[in-house]
Amino acid sequence: MNENDDIIGVDIGLNISYVAISRGSIDVIPNIYNGKRGIPSIVSFYKNDILIGETDNPNIYPSNKIYDIVNLIGKNYNDEYIQYLIKKVPFKIIKDSNSNKIKIEVEYKGKIQNFYPEELYSMLLSFLKKISEAFLGKKITKVILTVPTYYNNNQRELIKYAARISELNVIRIINEPTAACIAYNFNSNMNIVMLTINKNESYVSILSIINSCFYYKAVSNIINIGSDDFINKIFKYFKKEINEQIGIDFSNKNYKQLKTSLKIQCEKIQAILNILNDVTFYGSDIGINNFTITITREDFNNLCKELFEKYVEIINQTIKNFDLNKKNFTIILKGDNNIIYIPQLQKILNPYNNNLINSEELISIGAAILGNKNNMFEEKIEVLIGEEYNQKEELQELKKKNEEQNEKILLLQKVIEMIKKENNELNKNMINVIEKNNNLEKEKESLLKELNKLKNH
Numbered sequence: 001m002n003e004n005d006d007i008i009g010v011d012i013g014l015n016i017s018y019v020a021i022s023r024g025s026i027d028v029i030p031n032i033y034n035g036k037r038g039i040p041s042i043v044s045f046y047k048n049d050i051l052i053g054e055t056d057n058p059n060i061y062p063s064n065k066i067y068d069i070v071n072l073i074g075k076n077y078n079d080e081y082i083q084y085l086i087k088k089v090p091f092k093i094i095k096d097s098n099s100n101k102i103k104i105e106v107e108y109k110g111k112i113q114n115f116y117p118e119e120l121y122s123m124l125l126s127f128l129k130k131i132s133e134a135f136l137g138k139k140i141t142k143v144i145l146t147v148p149t150y151y152n153n154n155q156r157e158l159i160k161y162a163a164r165i166s167e168l169n170v171i172r173i174i175n176e177p178t179a180a181c182i183a184y185n186f187n188s189n190m191n192i193v194m195l196t197i198n199k200n201e202s203y204v205s206i207l208s209i210i211n212s213c214f215y216y217k218a219v220s221n222i223i224n225i226g227s228d229d230f231i232n233k234i235f236k237y238f239k240k241e242i243n244e245q246i247g248i249d250f251s252n253k254n255y256k257q258l259k260t261s262l263k264i265q266c267e268k269i270q271a272i273l274n275i276l277n278d279v280t281f282y283g284s285d286i287g288i289n290n291f292t293i294t295i296t297r298e299d300f301n302n303l304c305k306e307l308f309e310k311y312v313e314i315i316n317q318t319i320k321n322f323d324l325n326k327k328n329f330t331i332i333l334k335g336d337n338n339i340i341y342i343p344q345l346q347k348i349l350n351p352y353n354n355n356l357i358n359s360e361e362l363i364s365i366g367a368a369i370l371g372n373k374n375n376m377f378e379e380k381i382e383v384l385i386g387e388e389y390n391q392k393e394e395l396q397e398l399k400k401k402n403e404e405q406n407e408k409i410l411l412l413q414k415v416i417e418m419i420k421k422e423n424n425e426l427n428k429n430m431i432n433v434i435e436k437n438n439n440l441e442k443e444k445e446s447l448l449k450e451l452n453k454l455k456n457h
Contacts, residue, residue, distance in 0.1 A: 005142075006021060006023065006136060006138065006140060006142070007021075007142040007143065007144055007171055007368075007371030007372070008020065008021050008029075008128070008129070008132050008140055008142070008143050008144075008368065008371070009021070009022070009143075009144050009146070009179070009364045009365065009366065009367025009368030009369070009370065009371055010125065010128055010143055010144070010145050010146065010364060010367065011146045011176070011179070011363035011364040011367065012041055012069075012070060012121065012124055012125065012128075012145075012146075013041055013070065013198075013334070013335070013363070014041060014067075014068060014069075014070050014071060014196075014198035014199055014335070014336075015040065015041055015067075015198060015199055015227060015335060015336040015337075016038040016039065016040060016041060016336065016337060017038070017039045017040075017041045017053075017124055017128060018037065018038055018039075018361050018363065018364035019128040019131065019132055019364055020361065020364040020365045020367065020368035021132065021135075021136065021368050021371075022365075022368040022369045022371060022372035023372065026365055026368060026369065027135070028361045028364060028365065029128075029131055029132050029135045030131070030135070031053065031131055032130075032131050032134045032135070037361065038337065038360075038361070039052065039053040039124075039127065039128070039131075040053040040054075040055050040067075041053075041067060041069060041070070041124060042054060042055060042065055042066065042067045043065075043066045043069065043120045043123050043124060044057070044060045044064055044065045044066070045060075045064040045066075045106045045107065045108040046059065046060050046064065047109075047110075048108075048109050048110075050108075050123060052123065052124060052127040053127070055264075056264060058257070058260065058261060058264075061107070062090035062091070062260055063090055063091050063092060063106070063107075064091070064106050064107055064108075065090070065091065066091050066104055066106070066120055067089075067199060068085065068089065068198070068199055068200060069117055069120045069121055069124065070121070070147075070148065070198075071085075071198065071200070071201065072085075072093075072102065072104070072117035072120075073117045073118055073121060073155050073158050073159065074117075074151075074152065074154045074155035074158050075102055075117075076100040076101060076102065077093075077094075077095040077096075077100050077101070077102050078100065081201075082102060084200075084224070085200065088200060089200075091104060091105075091106070092104065092105040092106075093105075094114065096116075101116065102116075102117065103115060103116055104116075104117065104120065117158075118158045118159065118161055118162045118165075119162070119165070121158075121159060121162040122162035122163070122165040122166050125143075125162055125163060125166040125168065126165075126166040129143075129166055129167075129168060140168070141167065141168060141169055142168065142169050142171050142371070143163060143168045143169070143170055143171065143371075144170075144171050144172050144173075144174065144367040144368070144370055144371045145159055145163065145170055145172075145173050145174075145367070146173075146174055146175070146176045146179045146363050146364070146366070146367050147159065147173055147174075147175060147176065148175075148176060148196065148203075149175045149176065149177060149194075149203075149205040149207075149216055150203065151175075156173050159173070160173070171371060172370065174366075174367065174370065175205075175207075175214075175216065176194070176196070176205075176334065176363050177192055177194045177205050177207040177214075177216075177332065178207070178214050178366070179362070179363045179364075179365075179366030179367045179370070180192075180194065180332050180334070180362040180363055180366055181207070181209060181214070181366065182366035182367075182369050182370055183362040183363070183365040183366035183369060184362065190208075190209050190329065190330065191206070191207070191208050191209075191322075191329035191330070192205075192206075192207040192208070192209065192329065192330055192332060193205075193206060193207075193315070193318060193329050193330070193331050193332070194207065194331075194332040194333075194334060195311065195314075195315065195331060195332070195333055195334070195335075195349075196334045196335055197226060197227055197333070197334070197335030197336060197339050197340060198226050198227065198335055198336075199226045199227050199228050199336070200224075200226040200228055201224070201225065201226050202225050202226055202311070202314075202335075204314055204315070204318050206318060206322055225307060225310055225311075227335060227336040227338070227339040229304075229307055230270060230304055230307060230339055230342070231263070231266050231267050231270055233300070233303040233304050233307070234266040234269060234270055234295065234300065234303065235262065235263055235266045237295070237299075237303055238262060238266065238281065238293065239262070241291075241293055242283070242288065242291055245291060246283075246288070246290060246291055248288065250262075258286065258287065258288070261286040261287070262286060265281060265285065265286060267338070269281060269295065270300070270338055270339075270342075271338040273295070273297050273300050273342075274338065274341045274342055274343060276297075277296060277297050278294055278295065278296040278297065279294070279295055280292060280293070280294045281293050281294075281295065297343065297344075300344075301344045304344070308344055308345065308348055311345065311348065311349070312348055312349075315331070315349065331349055332362075333345075333349070334360075334362075334363065337360060340360075
């Protein structure tokens with residue numbers, strides 16, 4: 001294999017990004033700066049620096065810490081989801097002065113600067129390329145990218161553009177569930193239900209594998225539930241207790257930095273509760289004296305009860321809508337690692353079957369395997385290229401053309417039928433119908449010629 005023949009598989013997720021390489025063995029490439037294999041999908045701007053994956057630095061203003069990048073790509077300013085985010089996220093989303101596209105406004109190098117979401121995506125991609133080159137000791141120029149199932153053609157083109165900025169050639173773009181199935185060598189007849197839990201939204205993808213072909217049946221969106229909601233349950237609970245016990249009102253702007261510090265502590269506490277049955281929070285850790293509180297896993301489960309119920313509801317609805325047998329499908333969980341490993345979430349999803357899988361690094365591994373020319377999927381690559389995804393705009397356009405064509409055929413059939421009856425009054429009426437039908441403007445002349453031909457016979 002030549003120097004530039006190595007193809008990395010990249011999964012830029014809403015919360016965590018992974019990059020992998022398959023060269024006989026499979027390696028998920030670690031961050032050269034901290035040794036961790038998952039890099040938070042966050043782009044931060046601090047003074048003159050652009051920082052990737054920085055989550056705990058209290059010196060970075062929340063307005064300069066950009067996340068949810070994958071969901072921002074290809075969206076217009078008046079999009080419902082963007083309007084929802086504008087009210088929820090701490091960073092500033094603005095309308096492009098020359099179009100309806102969005103930009104992210106940050107303070108960088110001492111001045112206000114704006115970036116398109118695909119430019120931020122490119123920064124993440126460049127970092128993953130950088131750690132890959134450090135790991136492999138050679139230049140990387142080729143990549144297979146994975147995307148959410150709901151990505152349309154425009155969004156896929158935008159991430160190709162982002163890759164070009166990063167000096168990477170995109171060999172292929174595949175859907176995340178497909179990559180996960182490749183990683184697990186799922187090639188028999190089966191159904192996959194992938195539940196993706198992102199920061200501000202969750203969705204379910206339905207994928208069927210039939211004779212090694214991947215068929216996508218649906219994507220169901222819930223834009224108002226995500227990993228942030230679990231953290232916010234603890235956050236709101238702590239704010240209430242702190243206010244009641246020592247009188248700190250977090251709605252006061254003077255406590256802005258304290259709120260940020262408390263939110264970071266809540267994220268850590270949620271992760272610890274995945275392992276331990278209880279955690280004690282000491283207010284002195286963030287400068288709040290005389291405050292201590294212990295939260296148990298049971299407390300957390302009660303706080304998040306409605307969120308768990310919502311996930312059960314969407315899975316049940318999916319099973320019902322697509323008539324899935326509980327024994328013939330596998331659930332794959334994808335998203336924030338701390339969230340998908342919540343014991344209660346695992347517990348409520350396990351009753352469906354024993355095939356509950358946490359995808360974690362699977363997506364990038366599947367992409368890397370597909371990129372290895374010597375892998376077992378060589379014979380199936382042409383099949384994988386043909387995977388079906390939500391080409392909503394193209395399908396609607398095709399449907400519209402078919403409907404118009406059917407309308408023309410039906411109209412012509414009616415004309416022929418009336419001519420055969422030799423009813424002159426009806427003929428005149430039908431000609432008027434043809435002439436007044438704006439949708440068939442281009443067809444008037446040909447239809448009238450056909451009408452005259454029939455009359456002359």
